[in-house]
Structures are given as C-alpha cells and as structure tokens.
Amino acid sequence: MSDDSGMTRGRATAEMVAQRANVSRVAVSRAFNPHTSLKPEKRDLILRIAQELNYTPDRAARALVSGRSHLVGVIVPDVCSHWESQEIDALTTALQNEGFATLLFKTRTDYSMDEKLLAYMRGFNPDSVIAFVENVKPTTLARFLDRAVPIYVHYPYPGETDDAEAGPLHDRLNVLQRAGIEQAVALLQGYGAQRIAYVSGLGKSRANTAREQMLRTVMAERGLPPPVIAPSDYSYDMAYAATLDLFRIGQGADAIFAANDVGAFGVLDALRHELGLRVPEDVKVVGFDDIAQSHWKSYNLTTVKFDLEERVRALVRLILRRLNNPAAPALQETLQTRLVVRGTVG
Amino acid sequence: MSDDSGMTRGRATAEMVAQRANVSRVAVSRAFNPHTSLKPEKRDLILRIAQELNYTPDRAARALVSGRSHLVGVIVPDVCSHWESQEIDALTTALQNEGFATLLFKTRTDYSMDEKLLAYMRGFNPDSVIAFVENVKPTTLARFLDRAVPIYVHYPYPGETDDAEAGPLHDRLNVLQRAGIEQAVALLQGYGAQRIAYVSGLGKSRANTAREQMLRTVMAERGLPPPVIAPSDYSYDMAYAATLDLFRIGQGADAIFAANDVGAFGVLDALRHELGLRVPEDVKVVGFDDIAQSHWKSYNLTTVKFDLEERVRALVRLILRRLNNPAAPALQETLQTRLVVRGTVG
C-alpha cells in the first residue's frame, strides 16, 4: 500500500526515474555524473524526481562497469587498540568526505597478514588498501590485490635515506621518527638519566624494530650506553609484566621508553602501583603516539607525537592521487614526529 | 611477462576459467555455489584452475544479480570511544567468519543520524544495518534503507515489558540493565552509601535515559533518595568537569554512578587528582560497560558488565536469521547484565 511506485526489489531504478521524467535512462545517468553534458533544466528535473523516488545510482552496478567500488580496505590486528581505533576513526571521516567508505578486516593479533584474509578482502574489490601491517612482502600483497592499490606506512631505519631520492618502489607514507626521539633523549639526558630501557612493541613489527634502532642510534650519538630491551607486544598487560621483570630480575632503569602509549600506561602502573616507585622522581617515562588518553590525569604522559590528522590527510592524498592516475610512478609522503612534554619527565 | 593469462582489467573472469577448463561459463558459476548440481570431478577441476588463475567471483557482479552485497553497515559517532571500538572489533571478526564485511560510517558526535549520512550509506547497498544510535525514528531509517535490514539495540525503560510478549515491531537486541544495577545498588547500600550521584551520558541518547531511569527506579525500590544528576556526555573530560562541579558547586556524594567506564575514569581522576578524595574510602564509584581498560591498575573499576561476546553473537544471529528469511516476523534477542566488583567499591 505504502509503496505505490511499483518498485521491483524495494529500490527505485534509473529506468523508473527516466519514465517518470519523460527522458531516456541515459539522461538519468548523466544527471548524476558531473562532467557530462546535459541541459541544466533537464538535470534539475531529473534530480528532483530522483529525490521524490528516493533514487540513488546502484553502486554495485556502477562498480561493475566503472571498475571502481569506492571502498578502501583496512586491515588491522586490533580495532580496539587505542592508536588504531583513533586512526580508523579519522580515516573513516576523511574517506567519507571523498565519497569512499571504510571496509574493515581483522587479522590475527600477531600482525601477520595471511593469504587467506587477503584473498577474502580481494573478493570485495576495494579500490585501495592501506597496509598498516608491514609484515607482508609487497610482491605477495600485489599478487592478492589485482586491481586495488596498496598504500604502505613505512618507518625508515636509521640508515635509510629519508628523502625521496631514488624514489620508493611502492606508494608509501614515510614516518620519520628521528626528530621526536632526539628531543626525548635530549630531555632525559638533561635530567641526568643514564640507564635508559626500551619496553618494546611486537618484535616482528617493523614500526617497532625501526623505533628501537632509531633510539639506539640517537643514544649512541649522544654518548649514552645502549638501551636495555624489555620485550613486550604493545599491550598494557605485557608492558606491565615486562616492567616488573626489568626491576625485579633485571637491573632496573632511571628512564623508560615504551613503544607506544598504551604500553607506557602499563609501565606507569607497574612502577607506581606495584613497585612503589615515583614518576618522574625515581623513573621517567616516555611513550609513542600521543593518543587521546595520554593527557588523562592518572597518566599525563610525555610522548613522541605522531600527528594523526596530518597522517590521515597524507594517506587520503596518496589514495586519491593514485586513483586519479593509475600509471603514475610511485608516490611518497613524509611525516615528522615531535615530543609532547607532560608530567612523566622532569 | 608475469601475467601471461591476458587478463582484461587485471583480474581473471569466469569466462577465462571456463575456457581454460574446457567447460561452460555456467559451470564455473556452479562450481562456486554449493547447492547446485555439478559433477564433482568437474567442480574440482574448475576450482583448481580458478586457484591457478587467482580467480574469485566478482562481488559487484554477484551483488548486482543476487541483490546481496554481503556488507553490513555500522554507524557510530566515535570509533575511538572504547566500548564502541571493542564492539566493532568483535563484530568485524564475527561477520568475517560468516562471509560478510564491516562497512564503517561516522556520524556526528551528538549521536544524531542525519538523513544525508543515511542516504550516503544506502548507496553502498548494505544487506543489514546495525543501529547503535537510537535517536532516529524507525520509520525514517526504514525509508532510507530500502533493501537493508536494520537491527536495533534497544534499552527498555523500567516500565516496559522485558519479555517478547506482544513482540517488537522491529528486529532488535534487548539489553536488560536491571540485574546489574540492582546488584550495584545493593552493594553500595551495604557499604552505607546514601547520597548517590549519576554522572550521565549524552542526554538525548536512549541508552543513557534508560540507564538513568532504571537506576532511579531501583534506588526508589530500595528506599534510597533519588540520585543527583550530573549532566555529562560519556566523555572523560566532561565527566571530569561534572565531578568537580558536583563537589564544588553541588552537595557532593558518597557514591557515583558513571554512565560508562570512560566517564568513570574521568570521575576517578577528578576525585583523586583534583579534589583530593580517596576511592573507595571517601567516595565509591561504579561504571557501565566493563571495557578492557577497567582492570588497569590506575582505575581497577567496579562496573556493570555488558557481555560483549554474547552481544555480538546475538547481533550476528539476528542478521543471519533475517537475511535467510526476509518475511519472518520481527525477531528479538535478550541480553542480561551483571556487576563486576573491583577496587572502586568497598
């Protein structure tokens, strides 16, 4: 009774709009595509009737012929990990503004992107894929994403050239960690810290290894002994346990870098609530990320900040540029880091 | 050189597989659809060749003819809100196991689902939509989702029948808050709490109003004076500020309910780090959700738990049942709550 328009499958089609507007179905198509020639008044009429009928071009059909799904695949090990959830949030907003949608997939928490998942994602025909997870060979990824364009988030090692010279083989966002780490080490050194420990991220993760090596390099340059490594996996619980081990089994430390902010929270809680140490008086703590929680009063964390907004803008820029020009040579964007000083140092 | 199969648009098609296997294109289609009759050895051959060619049926084409996109739309105000990120995480895993993918959309943070966003999402043809955001009229939602099936998360008011009698008009998951709240109030009363405050969620949100009314009802039943309402919006910062107001401008309290765990963190930090009060000695605090962070040592929060795994299973069940039988009468699932006791009470 309520649907008097005689819709076939509950949805209006371009044919119906055309019929009602006394135009051809092609005209309807053109009305919805900006760069086509169609008499303005005709376009207005069609759009008005389309709105009446609640019509929108079917994206499946559109994807079939145009080869564009307007979907961007995102694979993460853990949506609820704070940094990643904030990145997904910002990314979804940005993509939404550009007419895309975020397609979410979960891999195992060990940061491995197995082939089965890649094949599964491939079935949905994403236009682009953001590879936060670096533990997949580019050739493997390329084989599984025939049409989709992968965008890599890349953390250069200390030796690697930071600049775009001898351009990268794949589209990527380079995150330069040196600046933020230098500022942090300088600050710690200024307060007299000597024995600095690193509560690591997941060992296999490139973000982690690059972070650790950069820290080691910067400390060496400033004449500090190499950092003690306390293995962890980015999680609160592991960082908590690693900190206990560091002080009960190991030699302790007078300053601790955590591979991420959440890990730093675990370090802080272990120091204060289990080891009875004061921060920053007895031990100083620095994290990585600068997530929203880091300014919470219980933690008030000094941390190396990755600018989330800037990072997401760069990613979207990479995607759009690649989609507009599939044949262009590999693209690159660069992102700096800096230290945000709060209460856990000095 | 590497792609000798002569692919058209970078992707193998059913026709190519058919040609290479000396069968018709229809046979290839049948090989990928379980409930069709095809000689087993033929099916094996086709699947083997398909794997060689890295072929998977195009989901866009499949969606076009079958009317199923295998996408589930999820609209949230804030992906990085802890509870929601954990729910999205679990939901994505569960949907992935059933052959679906999560399509993410962001609305404004005020929990309003505006028509523009609904129309935008509709364009992607989701098979189902999970309406976490309750501030949209079912009729409006239905109008914007011609083919997609909406699933509502519903928080009954104290007066509403909890049971399925006189069945609901729409598919929905009923979250019964009474049990958990009763346990919490009983515990607080046992410790002698009298002046209980409620640091609210976003006023317009139904989850919040239902929570508040249920608390009020349970307290009245146990002979307690009505709770003092400190308006907030689920965020840490607002809860922090609301707590300061409660004690500096208002009358204070000897126990505080926060509408969610993140809000409770704000309450705790305000009490301890700014007002110089002890928890649980001076003030007791109870949250809602039981997110992963609630067991962190700095907070160690007593909270009313929503079982996330159970909740996600129920949602997926609702979706699958509805998709298997579109004409079935409205479905319903029910979820209980219970108190998890940690360090912020007694």
Add this chain to the structure above:
DNA sequence: ACGGAAAGTGAAAACGTGTTCATTCTTTGA
C-alpha cells in the same frame, strides 16, 4: 542568414555474474 563548432541526445554495447529453462546424459527399478 549562413556555415561550422559545440552541446545535447538516445540506441546499443558493454561490465561479470546468477538463474531459468529446455535439452541431453545417466541412473534406477521392474
């Protein structure tokens, strides 16, 4: 008023799949 360029138009052909429907091949029971 005229020629040519530009804009506007719709029929037909894609895009890659699932489904229907006759037809052929195989099996089964007596």
Add this chain to the structure above:
DNA sequence: TCAAAGAATGAACACGTTTTCACTTTCCGT
C-alpha cells in the same frame, strides 16, 4: 531391456549502471 526419473549441461536472459557512437539541435561569429 525399457521407461521413467533424476542429474548434468549450456544457451539465453536478467541485474542496473556507464560508455561509446552516431545523430540532432543549439549557439556563435561574420
């Protein structure tokens, strides 16, 4: 051995769009 039932098969159509390609109309400068 035969008829009938069932399984296997492929041609043709359907799904809802965009794109190409001729064709018609409008616009503009002289």
